Amino acid sequence: MFEWISNYSTALQITLGILTLGVWYFYGHILKASYDRKRRPRVLINKGLGTLHLDSPCLICNMSSDSIYVLCLIAELETSEGTFTAQVTHYEMEEGGQTSRLSTRQQPIDSGQCMRIRHFRELVTRAAEAGNIAVQDGLPQDDGVVFRSLAVTAICMYSSEDQPFGTERGFDLDCSRKSTPRLIPVESDAKRLVSRKDRKKVATWLRRYT
Structure with missing residues (x-):
């Protein structure tokens, strides 16, 4: 041996x-x-209060190890008349029932913190108005129009990346009842927009809306 x-x-x-x-x-x-994996940015888009209805707030949560900076927020509404897109980064604040001033959601979000958008109803309404669709209580006023789904996209900058990145989450809109539509997540998590097609779409939105 x-x-x-x-x-x-x-x-x-x-x-x-x-x-x-x-x-x-x-x-x-x-x-x-x-x-x-630790250095990769991770952003969650979720419903607050655990309700299915449009009055639930939309939460943009930063689960990355460092801060992110929100550049742009986009709402895409799929309807029977087509898909309509609206920038929801800027909004009008209301005080005492009256619109007072324009404000913005462009801001940093620290690690483990969330940005709160008042409610999904605002996102649906803004996207519907972009398609000249009148909305009341989250439903189209025209009975011939059907709301099918809503996608919320957050475009952000992260400290360890040179280029902006996008995160998207889709929600089905159940309008079967003649009341406030139900909001049902399509997937359990938000999707990072990393394909060439997705990056091109993100770049287009940044040029158009910022």
């Missing part, structure tokens, strides 16, 4: 070196993937 080891010691050392290098590469890859 010892004679065999002595005869093949060089080959064994080379093999052991290769195996050791492979192990270090494997663990290095795991550490890098963990670091990249």
